[in-house]
Amino acid sequence: MKHRYLPMTEQDKQAMLETIGVSTVDELFSDIPEKVRFKGEYNIKPAKSETALMKELFQLASRNADLKSNVSFLGAGVYDHYMPVIVDHVISRSEFYTAYTPYQPEISQGELQAIFEFQTMICELTGMDVANSSMYDGGTALAEAAMLSAGHTKRKTILVSSAVHPESREVLETYAKGQYLDVIEVPVKDGITDIEALKGLVNADVAAVVVQYPNFLGRIEPLKELEEIIHENKAMFVVSSNPLSLGILTPPGKFGADIVVGDAQPFGIPTAFGGPHCGYFAVTTKLMRKVPGRLVGQTTDDQGRRGFVLTLQAREQHIRRDKATSNICSNQALNALAASVAMTALGKKGVREIAAANLQKANYAKIAFKVAGFEVVNDGHSFNEFVVNLNKPVKEVNQQLLQKGIIGGYDLGRDYPVLAGHMLICVTEQRTKEEIDTLVKELGDLHA
Amino acid sequence: MHNQDQKLIFEVSTPGRVGYSLPEMDVPEADVAALLPEGYLREEEPLLPEVSELDIMRHYTSLSRRNHGVDSGFYPLGSCTMKYNPKINENVARYNGFAHIHPLQDESSVQGALELLYDLQQHLKEITGMDEVTLQPAAGAHGEWTGLMMIRAYHEANGDLKRTKVIVPDSAHGTNPASATVAGLETVTVKSNEDGLVDLEDLRRVVGEDTAALMLTNPNTLGLFEENIVEIAEIVHEAGGKVYYDGANLNAVLSKARPGDMGFDVVHLNLHKTFTGPHGGGGPGSGPVGVKADLIPFLPRPVIAKRGDEYVLDYDRPQSIGRVKPYYGNFGINVRAYTYIRSMGPDGLKAVTEYAVLNANYMMRRLAEYYDLPFDRHCKHEFVLSGRRQKKLGVRTLDIAKRLLDFGFHPPTIYFPLNVEECIMIEPTETESKETLDSFIDIMIQIAKEAEENPEIVQEAPHTTVVGRLDETTAARKPVLRYQNA
Numbered sequence: 001m002k003h004r005y006l007p008m009t010e011q012d013k014q015a016m017l018e019t020i021g022v023s024t025v026d027e028l029f030s031d032i033p034e035k036v037r038f039k040g041e042y043n044i045k046p047a048k049s050e051t052a053l054m055k056e057l058f059q060l061a062s063r064n065a066d067l068k069s070n071v072s073f074l075g076a077g078v079y080d081h082y083m084p085v086i087v088d089h090v091i092s093r094s095e096f097y098t099a100y101t102p103y104q105p106e107i108s109q110g111e112l113q114a115i116f117e118f119q120t121m122i123c124e125l126t127g128m129d130v131a132n133s134s135m136y137d138g139g140t141a142l143a144e145a146a147m148l149s150a151g152h153t154k155r156k157t158i159l160v161s162s163a164v165h166p167e168s169r170e171v172l173e174t175y176a177k178g179q180y181l182d183v184i185e186v187p188v189k190d191g192i193t194d195i196e197a198l199k200g201l202v203n204a205d206v207a208a209v210v211v212q213y214p215n216f217l218g219r220i221e222p223l224k225e226l227e228e229i230i231h232e233n234k235a236m237f238v239v240s241s242n243p244l245s246l247g248i249l250t251p252p253g254k255f256g257a258d259i260v261v262g263d264a265q266p267f268g269i270p271t272a273f274g275g276p277h278c279g280y281f282a283v284t285t286k287l288m289r290k291v292p293g294r295l296v297g298q299t300t301d302d303q304g305r306r307g308f309v310l311t312l313q314a315r316e317q318h319i320r321r322d323k324a325t326s327n328i329c330s331n332q333a334l335n336a337l338a339a340s341v342a343m344t345a346l347g348k349k350g351v352r353e354i355a356a357a358n359l360q361k362a363n364y365a366k367i368a369f370k371v372a373g374f375e376v377v378n379d380g381h382s383f384n385e386f387v388v389n390l391n392k393p394v395k396e397v398n399q400q401l402l403q404k405g406i407i408g409g410y411d412l413g414r415d416y417p418v419l420a421g422h423m424l425i426c427v428t429e430q431r432t433k434e435e436i437d438t439l440v441k442e443l444g445d446l447h448a
Numbered sequence: 449m450h451n452q453d454q455k456l457i458f459e460v461s462t463p464g465r466v467g468y469s470l471p472e473m474d475v476p477e478a479d480v481a482a483l484l485p486e487g488y489l490r491e492e493e494p495l496l497p498e499v500s501e502l503d504i505m506r507h508y509t510s511l512s513r514r515n516h517g518v519d520s521g522f523y524p525l526g527s528c529t530m531k532y533n534p535k536i537n538e539n540v541a542r543y544n545g546f547a548h549i550h551p552l553q554d555e556s557s558v559q560g561a562l563e564l565l566y567d568l569q570q571h572l573k574e575i576t577g578m579d580e581v582t583l584q585p586a587a588g589a590h591g592e593w594t595g596l597m598m599i600r601a602y603h604e605a606n607g608d609l610k611r612t613k614v615i616v617p618d619s620a621h622g623t624n625p626a627s628a629t630v631a632g633l634e635t636v637t638v639k640s641n642e643d644g645l646v647d648l649e650d651l652r653r654v655v656g657e658d659t660a661a662l663m664l665t666n667p668n669t670l671g672l673f674e675e676n677i678v679e680i681a682e683i684v685h686e687a688g689g690k691v692y693y694d695g696a697n698l699n700a701v702l703s704k705a706r707p708g709d710m711g712f713d714v715v716h717l718n719l720h721k722t723f724t725g726p727h728g729g730g731g732p733g734s735g736p737v738g739v740k741a742d743l744i745p746f747l748p749r750p751v752i753a754k755r756g757d758e759y760v761l762d763y764d765r766p767q768s769i770g771r772v773k774p775y776y777g778n779f780g781i782n783v784r785a786y787t788y789i790r791s792m793g794p795d796g797l798k799a800v801t802e803y804a805v806l807n808a809n810y811m812m813r814r815l816a817e818y819y820d821l822p823f824d825r826h827c828k829h830e831f832v833l834s835g836r837r838q839k840k841l842g843v844r845t846l847d848i849a850k851r852l853l854d855f856g857f858h859p860p861t862i863y864f865p866l867n868v869e870e871c872i873m874i875e876p877t878e879t880e881s882k883e884t885l886d887s888f889i890d891i892m893i894q895i896a897k898e899a900e901e902n903p904e905i906v907q908e909a910p911h912t913t914v915v916g917r918l919d920e921t922t923a924a925r926k927p928v929l930r931y932q933n934a
Contacts, residue, residue, distance in 0.1 A: 001799045003792070005532055007881040008803050016810040016882065025802045028809055028826045029704050031673040036710045038703055044571050047793025050536055057787065061545025063560030065553065068544045076552055077774065082470055086501055088542075090508040098517030098533050100525060100727040106853055106913035109454065110515030111729040114508070117457050120930040124494035130929050133730070136586035139774035147630075167774035174748075174770035178597055178632045220488055248480070250488050272541075273561050274551030274775025275586065276732035288927065294730065299923035306453045307915040311923040317589070317626035322635040324626035330587035330720070334728030344457055344504055345467040348496045354470055359483050364475035381485045398554050410552055433474040 003047075065402060067271060071435045075385050075426025076216070076410035077138070077165045078274060079266045081244065082354060082429060084345040087268040091338050101294070101333075105309045112308035115296040115333065118340040125246045125343075125351070126260040127253025128282035133294040134336040135279030135328065138263030139168040142210060142240050143175035144281065144292050144326055145259040149208030149236035150181050151325045152290060157182045157205040161193040163215035164240060166415040172210070181207070191219045191378025191387070198229055208236040208259075213252060214245055217378065217412075217424065218362075218385030223255035231256065242266060243280065245383045247346075247355030259283050268342025269335050278335035289315060292326030357429035358384035365427040365436045372444050377422060385426045387412065387419070390443065394423050397446055404442055454514065454914070457507050458931050461497040467504050495933055514914050515729075516858050522884050526830045526861035526873030527621070527669060529699050529721035534791065537724060537784035546783050551775035555761060562759030565752050565776065568786045569736075575789075575797070576695075576715050577708025578738030583777040584748045588696060590772065591716030591735030592627035592663070597769045598739065598746040599661045599690045599714060600631060605746075605767060611660040611689065617646055619669045619865040624694065633660055640867055644670040644823045651683055659689035666693065666710065667700045667828035669865040671808065671873075681711025690714060690743075698722045699877070700805060700828035703798035713740045723785035725778075734781035748772045803878035804829040807885060811876055814889045818896040822868055830875035832868050843899040843906045845870040850917065851898070851909035855891045 008016075017023060029037075048056065072080045091097060095110060102108030102115075115133045122131035135141035146158045158176060160169055162185050169185070176183045186201055186209070187194045193211055202209065209230045213221045223239065230237045238259045239252040244266035246252075252260045265277040283291055289312060297311035317324040346354060362384040366376055375389040390397055394411035401408040413420030427436060481489050499507070516523070523530035541547060549558055569581040585591035596614065603611040614628040615636045625635040636654050641647040645668070655662075662684045667673045674680060681691045693707040693715035699722045707715040719725045720733040727733075739747065745767040753762045761776075792800065805828050812821065812831040819833040835845035849859035849872075861873040876885055898906050910916065 001795055003796050003799065005534060005791075005879050006796075006799055006803055007879065008806070012882040013806065016806055020806075020809045020813050022826075025806055028805050031675050031826060032701075032705045033675060033678055035678055036705050038577075038706050038709060041794035041798060042574050042703060044574050044794050044797075045790060047796050048790055050791070053787065053790055054536065054540065057540050057564075057790075058543055058545075060560045060564055061540075061543035063563075064545040064549045065557035066544040067548040067550060072550060074550050074552055078550055078552070080548075080550075082468070084468060086467070086504055089505065090512075092538070093509065093512040094519035094533070095512040095515040095517045097538075097726045097728050098519045098530075099515055099729045100523075100528055100530060101730040102515075103525075104516075104849070104853065104859060105918050106850070106910050106915055107516040107858065108514075109914055110511035110513065113454060113456070113514070114511055114729075116929075117931070120458070121494075121496060123930050124496060136590065136732070136778075137774055139771075140586070140590075165774070167771060170749075170771035171773060174597065174772055175630075177770070178593070178630055180632055220485055222485070224487065246490070247494075248490055249484070250490050270547040270780075271550045272547050273549045273558065273779040274777075275773070276778040276780050288929070295927075295929055297923040298928040299919045300450075301916040301918050303450075303916060305450045305915050307918045309918050309920050309923050311920065311927060311929075314924075318622035320626065321622045322625035322629045324622075324629055327589045327593055327623055327626035327630045328587075329589040329623050330731040330733040332728075332732045333730035334726070335732060337729065341504065341508065344497050344499065344507075345501070346496065347461075347465075347467060347498045348493050349498065350466060350468040350470065351494060351496055352490075354468075356480055357470060357473060359480065360473065360477050361475055363478055363483055381483065381488070395554065399556065402554065402557055407550065407553055407557070429471050432471070436475070 065407065070405050070407050072407040073409045073425050073427065073439055074407050076424055078271050080271065080428055080430055081266045083268050084342055086345060087338050087341045090341045091334055096337060097334055102310060105307060109307060112296050114337050114340055116298065116308050118336045119296060121340060121343045122280045122282050125243050125251060126241065126282045127251030128260050129285040130288045130291065131280060131282040132291050133296055134332040135281050135293055136332060137275060137277045137279045138240060138261065139171040141261035141279035141281050142168045143172045145238045145261045146172055146208055146210060147175060147179055147325060148259065148290055149238060150179060153207045153236060155205050155207035157184060158208050158210065159184050159186050159201055159206055160210040161186045161212065162188045163193055163217055164210055164212040165216050191217050191380055192221055195225055202229060202233040202235060206233060206235040208238045210238040210240065212240045214242060214383040217387055218382040220381045223252060227256045245355055247351035248359060258287065264339035267339040269338050276332055276335055278332045278339050291315065293328045293331055354429055361429060361431055362386065362427040368436060368440045372440050384428055385424055387422050387424055389422050391421050394421065400446060401442060406439060406442065454510065456931050457497045460499055460503055460507060463498055465498045465500050467499050467501050521856045522880060522888055523858040524860050524874045524876050525858060526875040527696055529875060529877060531724060531877035532879035533724050533726040534788060536791065537787045540787045541780050541783045559759055562752055564786055565782060566754055566759050568782055569752060571789050572717065572736055572738060576738045577706030578715055579741045580744045580747060581736050581738045582747045583736045583782055584773050585735035585737055586773055586778050587731060587733035588716060588718040588735045589623045589627055591737045592623060593631050594748060594772045595692055595714040595716055595737045596627055596631035596633060598743050600633060601746040601769050602743055603660055610658050613658045614660055615654055615662040617664065617668065619867050620663065621669060624663045644672050645674050645676065646680055648676060648679060651680060655683055655687040655689060657688060659684065659687050661690040661692045663692040663694060665697050667697050670823055670832050671827040671830035672823060673828055677710045696721065697829065700801060702801040704801055714743060719781055719785040724788040725781035725784045732778050732781055734778040734785065800878050807876040807878060807880060811874060811885055811889060815892055818893050830873060833872040834868055835870035835872055838899040839870050841899045841903055843903050845872055847906045847909060848895055851895050851906045852891065853910040854912045857888055
């Protein structure tokens with residue numbers, strides 16, 4: 001068997017068998033009981049050459065409608081944003097992507113420093129004191145924030161706004177089952193979390209209240225009012241936030257959030273059918289020693305040179321074992337690097353400019369829909385998404401739009417029965433005026 | 449700042465420089481303040497760098513040169529399977545039709561992606577000998593928790609509410625007990641015998657009607673195949689528990705023994721280990737979970753299924769444990785793993801394990817003269833040595849690891865598993881040549897001699913890295929976790 005990934009020659013093999021003192025490789029497997037030994041070969045597809053396999057998989061990929069060949073107005077938690085070309089060049093350096101967790105700091109300073117910079121940038125955007133090195137994604141980060149809150153407050157109920165991403169809420173439910181916590185939804189009123197309903201639900205059993213900012217329906221939640229109610233009840237204030245929006249929105253840290261989580265996908269990470277993306281997790285100093293996942297800290301070597309190490313590891317699963325409150329081990333380091341490069345490329349000015357462009361273009365689109373006679377539902381302050389009532393099945397509309405090279409918005413009827421026939425439309429800085437006008441016209445034609 | 453310090457990107461920043469090129473603003477602009485509620489327009493600028501594109505590339509190129517990956521040199525980090533990451537995987541994952549599709553697009557517009565995932569599931573079923581596979585978990589630990597949640601749901605569905613204990617061997621990775629805790633279960637430890645294998649007597653003592661599951665990796669963390677696996681599975685099954693396979697060490701048994709045939713009910717795989725998704729500096733990974741038929745109803749939702757010629761996302765799963773992750777898993781890593789499996793084929797995967805095991809045994813035999821070998825029998829894909837002989841000379845395993853850095857090698861895993869004193873755990877993988885193995889062995893022998901003749905050179909290592917040993921105590925006592933503008 002010759003293969004480009006397997007360098008041993010027959011001669012090597014014989015020499016090695018001799019050193020070991022066996023005559024065949026099979027002897028090395030003699031400890032596998034006969035009864036469970038697998039004989040023969042797997043019944044799977046035969047190997048393909050590099051050329052043939054690339055051709056086959058290219059054709060398979062071509063059967064998907066991608067965001068480069070089509071114009072997308074789909075967001076709902078995963079966004080088509082400007083991806084600085086440089087990002088892929090940096091993460092393609094194999095010193096980064098073929099390394100593992102930086103357990104040996106002397107030969108992992110590059111990765112450790114890059115993570116330290118990532119932690120800093122997330123703190124800056126969210127207005128928080130401490131950020132970890134990444135989580136799997138925004139949904140699991142949100143669930144872990146609820147777990148941390150329950151452990152910290154010794155309370156057993158999590159209140160989550162219905163305007164939090166439906167799939168994140170589902171993930172929260174699963175994690176909560178694991179920890180025997182109750183999850184109660186706070187209803188939405190006029191597109192934002194119902195403050196009066198929240199007042200009726202908070203009590204001494206509530207560990208955390210989780211909201212999203214901007215929320216799933218695109219609206220800006222009133223964090224100031226929410227914070228007062230939540231902290232009055234000594235519950236933890238957890239905010240899930242699109243970090244790109246924080247280029248122009250007042251960060252949750254300014255409003256007294258205890259934990260801010262979300263997904264850094266909008267910064268330089270491809271949509272990739274939902275993953276891998278990059279969860280982030282940021283807290284106030286008082287929760288520093290309870291953060292899940294890995295943290296990188298600054299220190300010095302014996303000659304006074306600055307260096308970076310994994311630190312506060314007493315929090316982590318491999319030390320705490322069954323006392324651990326999170327079992328996260330692998331994270332999304334390479335995607336955190338991608339996000340860092342994108343945040344670096346955008347920088348102080350660009351992050352504001354890109355966030356403002358989202359706000360402006362979405363606002364233009366919203367007005368265009370209204371002018372064309374559409375109902376924009378629960379209209380109010382929003383970021384780059386808003387809800388339009390199409391009065392017809394969104395799935396059908398999207399199939400028709402796709403014929404025109406347009407990937408339409410999200411079908412809200414999937415999660416909110418009262419919003420059947422309503423589309424969540426996302427307009428990022430990537431969309432041109434012409435594309436927006438075309439969408440409005442096409443939907444108008446279908447509407448008529 | 450020390451004059452040899454690598455600058456942080458924030459220290460390279462100069463006001464007025466930009467590194468971006470945003471799309472044209474081609475719509476009429478409104479007053480931003482009027483578009484947001486009062487008090488919600490950000491006032492303070494975030495401290496992000498202001499740098500040119502070349503500044504960025506030089507910065508990260510410089511960082512990359514301070515980092516050791518598999519492409520830089522040998523990386524025998526035990527239990528992590530640091531094999532070569534094929535470049536075709538990277539190209540395929542970047543095809544527009546894979547990298548740039550949205551998870552919430554209409555199913556009809558992502559049939560190619562669903563077909564790939566479905567076919568990957570089929571391949572993993574055959575490789576593991578299980579009846580169904582979910583690709584949703586994002587990493588190995590996430591897969592462990594998913595599997596345990598399914599086992600818990602299975603027992604609960606049977607009204608078997610007393611089953612709250614998960615048995616793990618004392619040699620298990622710390623993630624196993626942590627996953628059990630997060631799944632709402634308690635951990636019980638089963639001892640290893642003097643051969644490094646599960647002590648059957650102790651297992652019989654700890655199993656009972658409160659047993660939810662036994663978690664095991666086979667070969668175990670010592671690199672030894674659990675020869676009594678059939679009996680182990682029977683003991684647990686007779687007690688009414690399930691047997692969980694931690695797939696961290698699957699590279700040792702491809703085409704040799706399948707978890708499903710060994711009696712395991714649930715298995716998670718680490719696609720970033722055996723199946724070459726790159727480790728990425730710590731992630732992203734992918735942790736699919738395979739199950740036997742009686743656990744299928746509890747799989748996370750949605751399940752990727754095939755109906756006629758169409759691939760669908762099946763949400764109608766009333767007994768499902770629910771979602772464990774938004775969308776459908778780390779698709780990009782799954783694409784890479786699929787590409788790898790299709791590059792190897794059945795005979796290639798068989799050769800992978802044969803060479804992985806051959807390499808480990810060769811290294812073990814050549815090093816046995818110079819380091820203590822706690823378990824003297826054929827190992828599988830990895831083996832453990834003990835540095836206790838060197839410790840008596842004042843040279844600790846940590847010192848040996850640091851000395852290896854001077855020769856351009858990533859050290860093995862050290863001080864794990866916990867049941868071996870001064871443990872050194874070596875996993876060469878099948879993608880390394882004999883020359884590489886020999887050069888590493890020669891240096892290990894040299895270090896053993898240095899420990900006898902010139903211990904200081906080992907104790908004070910590394911001597912050639914960009915920084916020396918770092919003060920981890922101060923890092924933990926006075927944490928500096930972010931850059932602060934001076």
